[in-house]
Amino acid sequence: MDADVAIVGVGTMGSMAAWQLAKAGISVIGFEQFGIGNDRTAAGGESRLFRTAYMEGKEYVPLLFEAKNLWRELEAETDRELLTxxxxxxxxxxxxxxxxxxxxxxxxxxxxxxxxxxxxxxxxxxxxxxxxxxxxxxxxxxxxLRPELAVVSAIERAESLGADIKRYTTVQGVYPGKNGVTIVANDKEFHFGKVLITTGAWTWKLLPRLRDQLxxxxxxxxxxxxxxxxxxxxxxxxxxxxxxxxxxxxxxxxxxxxxxxxxxxxxxxxxxxxxxxxxxxxxxxxxxxxxxxxxxxxxxxxxxxxxxxxxxxxTEDDHSIVGTLPGMDNTFLISGFSGHGFKMSPVIGKIAADLITEGETKHSIGHLDPYRYANA
CATH class of the missing domain: 3.30.9.10 (D-Amino Acid Oxidase, subunit A, domain 2)
Incomplete structure (x- = not known):
């Protein structure tokens, strides 16, 4: 295998997952079709709001307080001010x-x-x-929050912990199986134990079954x-x-x-x-x-x-999809944050690392369960 875990898309969520997985000692290769901290998707625009009083649902409040702690942790590890x-x-x-x-x-x-x-x-x-x-x-x-700097900081920290990030590398296919996952990127094959897909607006292009859901x-x-x-x-x-x-x-x-x-x-x-x-x-x-x-x-x-x-x-209900995909072995998805995900990205990255390494998380994420789209 090339690494334990592949991350497809290392923007907002992928960068935080890479940081958390590398911190846990897991070998990681991340694939990003653009540069790190790019403005092509949801992480640009100089600032993103951080809120704890949450109109999108009270179930997010515990996640947001844990995210706040993790923002401070990332600041301490990178010596950068990210959250004001x-x-x-x-x-x-x-x-x-x-x-x-x-x-x-x-x-x-x-x-x-x-x-x-x-x-x-x-x-x-x-x-x-x-x-x-x-x-x-x-x-x-x-x-x-400072979104571009946050993504760059998380990836630089992940790389310092051993992650391998492949910039300007387009993933052409993800092929999961019972013994691992094969990824084709820039016409080259890679082999992993598990894959995390964090491709935001591009998700349906890798997972066409979710085109109507994302x-x-x-x-x-x-x-x-x-x-x-x-x-x-x-x-x-x-x-x-x-x-x-x-x-x-x-x-x-x-x-x-x-x-x-x-x-x-x-x-x-x-x-x-x-x-x-x-x-x-x-x-x-x-x-x-x-x-x-x-x-x-x-x-x-x-x-x-x-x-x-x-x-x-x-997504239709404005709640994201976080977890394993029905019928796809060793495949995890984080997507569909519906315009309100950046603030909680560090805790979502931690949850992804927990699910991949332990098979469970202590955080309550029932409202984000992919199985609500099991018939897709």
């Missing part, structure tokens, strides 16, 4: 389903938070225009010039998610001292072929997010000064 906790605001009508889900996660796990409304909210965070029916929920264990979607991220940049520094402007009517506006403070990230991430378009991602941003898309910013963040000039396009794999 400057707080996080979720703003919306408290009677909506997403806000109710957020509040349930707070109350069940007794999360450190504040609920602000009316004059108190607008005086504390005047950057946001608050409407009478809305509240602000401040998550004190929230902030932002849908690639196009994410447009935008940045705006602040009228007063001091109001949008990290110590004054927490990361945020804002739900209002046709918008799901998310963003982060200025990290370069010139631009503030604010993006409309509601209902992203599908990407029929990930190799042909449309990276152009239309005038209509720019106008739509500009209108949202004008209404909700009056301290920003409402014309995007920067726009970038990324993509992620989405």
């Amino acid at each position: 906790l400057n707080g996080g605001l979720t703003i919306g009508d408290p009677d909506t389903d997403v806000m109710q889900s957020l509040l349930k996660s707070i109350h069940e796990f007794e999360l450190d938070h504040e609920i602000l409304q009316g004059k108190e909210a607008t005086e504390r965070f005047p950057q946001h225009r608050l409407f009478s029916e809305e509240i602000m929920v401040l998550d004190k264990n929230a902030g932002f 849908i690639a979607r196009r994410l447009v991220l935008t940045w705006f010039a602040p009228k007063n940049v001091e109001e949008f520094q990290p110590d004054k402007f927490p990361v945020f998610a804002r739900m209002r009517k046709g918008y799901r506006l998310t963003g982060a403070p200025t990290l370069d001292g010139t631009m503030v990230k604010a993006s409309n991430t509601k209902n992203p378009d599908t990407v029929p072929e990930p190799d042909n991602l449309n990276r152009d941003v239309s005038i209509e898309e720019l106008q739509e997010v500009g209108e949202a910013v004008e209404k909700l963040l009056p301290g920003l000039t409402p014309n995007p000064v920067r726009a970038s396009v990324y993509m992620d794999a989405y």
Whole structure:
């Protein structure tokens, strides 16, 4: 065998799995069709939000706290700052389903938070225009991550622990069997005991049976010039998610001292072929997010000064797939994080390493079970 484990795709999740497997003393070869920390899929855009008060479901909260610990561990091992906790605001009508889900996660796990409304909210965070029916929920264990640097750091650490990462190497086929897995990459055969597939938006191209379950979607991220940049520094402007009517506006403070990230991430378009991602941003898309910013963040000039396009794999229920694949021996899949996976990537990498080496994990991941798609 060439190694104990192959990882196909060493972006967000693959990099963290490589780090954890190498740390456990497992021989690993990772295959990446692009460079490490590339901007072709879900890990670009300068920042990603970290939140623990979680509108996507309270079952994620324990995973997020473990992820926070592992982010700190990776920082310590690489001597790099990857996670900045400057707080996080979720703003919306408290009677909506997403806000109710957020509040349930707070109350069940007794999360450190504040609920602000009316004059108190607008005086504390005047950057946001608050409407009478809305509240602000401040998550004190929230902030932002540096995605490109995080992926690079995890891979450099994995390599220092013995992992072999093959950059610019395209996997053409994965052929599992009872005695191991054969992989063909750049027209060469490799043999492994097990394989972990972490290919994001490209997953269905290796696993056509999941084409209808894992849908690639196009994410447009935008940045705006602040009228007063001091109001949008990290110590004054927490990361945020804002739900209002046709918008799901998310963003982060200025990290370069010139631009503030604010993006409309509601209902992203599908990407029929990930190799042909449309990276152009239309005038209509720019106008739509500009209108949202004008209404909700009056301290920003409402014309995007920067726009970038990324993509992620989405599932129908917005919960990812983590575990072994039915009918495919020695094959593990991590995919379908539906636009909210980066923050938890270190714990997902640890879970993958546990499943591969021990056959089980201490973490509760029933909601991510691949067998919900057993008939695919």
